[in-house]
Amino acid sequence: MNTPKGLQDVIANESSICFIDGAKGILSYRGIDIHELAQKSSFEEITFLLWNNALPTAAELKDFSHQLAAARQLPDDVIEFLKSVPRTASPMEVLRTTVSLLSIYDADEKSVLHTANVRKSFRLTAQIAMIVAIFDRIRKGKEIITPDTSLSHAANFLWMLNGVKPSETATKALDVALILHADHELNASTFAARVIAATLSDMHSAITGAIGALKGPLHGGANEAVMHLLYDIERAGTDPVEHVRGMLANKEKISGFGHRVYTTEDPRATHLRRMSEDLGKDANPKWYEMSRKIELFVKDEKKLNANVDFYSASTYTTLGIDIDLFTPIFAVSRIAGWCAHVIEQHDDNRLIRPRADYTGPAYPAPYVPVAQRTSKVKDWSKPKA
Ligand SMILES: CC(C)(COP(=O)(O)OP(=O)(O)OC[C@H]1O[C@@H](n2cnc3c(N)ncnc32)[C@H](O)[C@@H]1OP(=O)(O)O)[C@@H](O)C(=O)NCCC(=O)NCCS
Structure with a gap:
């Protein structure tokens, strides 16, 4: 068998969310070219597009943006947890652990129904931005900033991070960065999220796994x-x-x-x-x-x-952003795509369970009684350098 290492070019499932043509340099969300979206759209609008398979009308966009802003809430216990985390912890590991913790407080935790998943998508998208900003304030010994529901997702993030209302230039720059990072087909973190979701595990588990995958230096890191x-x-x-x-x-x-x-x-x-x-x-x-x-x-x-x-x-x-917030900001955006993929997975689910090309000892290998064994493992108990 000729196994494609790293699943290169393997088609793992159908999806109507994101189209990429790698040879032509084309990326589109629901078929709309990323260049057009980057120039004309907003993070809220493309999030609606990713979750609903259509651009919103003006009224839909207003209502959607309002719902996303209204979801900017974290349970008090979660804020207390963020205060208790060592200030030296990396923002990415704090984000991963806090998203996992959030499921305990989420009323829809177990449900994988479409409506529950959409409710959780609003909450997680709003909360991930808050966690990143709040932990950064706490670790720097600064007061926590209350979210401002009159601000866009990008502007509110900068407001909660810096404690000053952001300039139009900074807001626009971050908004475009959020549009560009929101989805990318079956990248490693999204695939991880879909594998977890496909066991019919919940959205928080899938997103926690996705954050873990994003953290690596070959991906978001x-x-x-x-x-x-x-x-x-x-x-x-x-x-x-x-x-x-x-x-x-x-x-x-x-x-x-x-x-x-x-x-x-x-x-x-x-x-x-x-x-x-x-x-x-x-x-x-x-x-x-x-x-x-x-x-x-x-x-x-x-x-x-x-x-x-x-x-x-x-x-x-x-833009004055600290290095260790770069990957968390990737997550602030990619959550939109992760949610779209978990919703799509749960709406038409089948367990994702590939096979491995076995390269171990030939079957049947002998089971040698313990008294007759000689060690075949070099330095197994010594810590690796
Ligand atoms: C993105 C990435 C993981 C893709 O990996 P991949 O498809 O498995 O490709 P490989 O790592 O097998 O690379 C193929 C060849 O290009 C080289 N290559 C790929 N990316 C490289 C890089 N960033 N710097 C130097 N050489 C690189 C590899 O050394 C390899 O060369 P070889 O065939 O002579 O051994 C890889 O390009 C990489 O590690 N980039 C740096 C990390 C990064 O920017 N990640 C974010 C991706 S959006």
């Missing part, structure tokens, strides 16, 4: 790794191209480059590059300029394109 690289280069005072050349010579991977599906430019990177450049002009262009040099070099040297994470790093840093 890459945006943080990109910024660490930029800081390393700045600290060392080296030329960005020479630094990256050295990494490639050492066979290191450069975070923010390459993609399993896109063989041409990731359409999300097009917008994030522009945002990084535009925001840099008004603030500090150095992160954009450094990123651009690296991008051109890696493209030339390795034929690898920048992905969604590469310019997210300089964009968020220019």
Whole structure:
């Protein structure tokens, strides 16, 4: 059997949510091109689109946005939990654990019915943004900011994070970033969510698993790794191209480059590059300029394109956002897609249970009595370096 490692190109299920053509660099939500959505839409509108398979009318959008803002509530016990977490904890692990905790307080916890899932989707989408902002305030010893229901999802997040009403530029930049990150077909975290949901486990369990998958540096964690690289280069005072050349010579991977599906430019990177450049002009262009040099070099040297994470790093840093909030902000957006996929999975479910290509000892292997065994395992009890 020739098993595609990492399930590359395997079609695992049908879905009507997100269409990608990796060779042509096309991404669409429910068939609508991401470039058009990034320019004309809002996070609320694309979330409606992802959950309902149609763009909302003006009245529907107003009602939907109102419901999402009204869901900005966290149980007191959950806020107390956030206060009790060590301040050194990473925001991603706090988010993962808090989402798991939230299920205990959710009236619809066990139900996998469509209506219950939609109610939970509103709550989780509103709450994930709150958890990220509130924990950041707590760990910095700052007061918790009460949500403002008159603000959009993006603006309220910045308000709760910084305690000042955000500028139109910052709100627009974050809103576009949230649109771009909201869904991406069967990426690792969404697939993890669907596998969990397909056991008929609940939405909170699926989203907790998805957050765990997003955290890894090969997935959502890459945006943080990109910024660490930029800081390393700045600290060392080296030329960005020479630094990256050295990494490639050492066979290191450069975070923010390459993609399993896109063989041409990731359409999300097009917008994030522009945002990084535009925001840099008004603030500090150095992160954009450094990123651009690296991008051109890696493209030339390795034929690898920048992905969604590469310019997210300089964009968020220019917006004044801390590095360890980059991946949580990915979750603040991707929750929209995760919910759409869990709803779709539960609405037409079948257990996801693939097979493995067995490569172990030939069957039947002998069961040797314990007294007659000699050890065949090298250093099994010693901790690995
Ligand atoms: C995204 C990613 C995990 C896709 O992985 P994949 O489809 O399994 O592809 P592979 O890791 O097998 O890479 C294929 C080849 O390209 C190289 N490559 C891929 N991404 C690379 C990168 N970012 N830097 C350097 N080389 C890279 C690999 O070394 C490999 O080369 P080889 O065939 O000579 O060994 C991979 O490109 C990566 O690790 N990128 C960095 C992390 C990142 O930005 N993740 C966010 C994705 S949106």
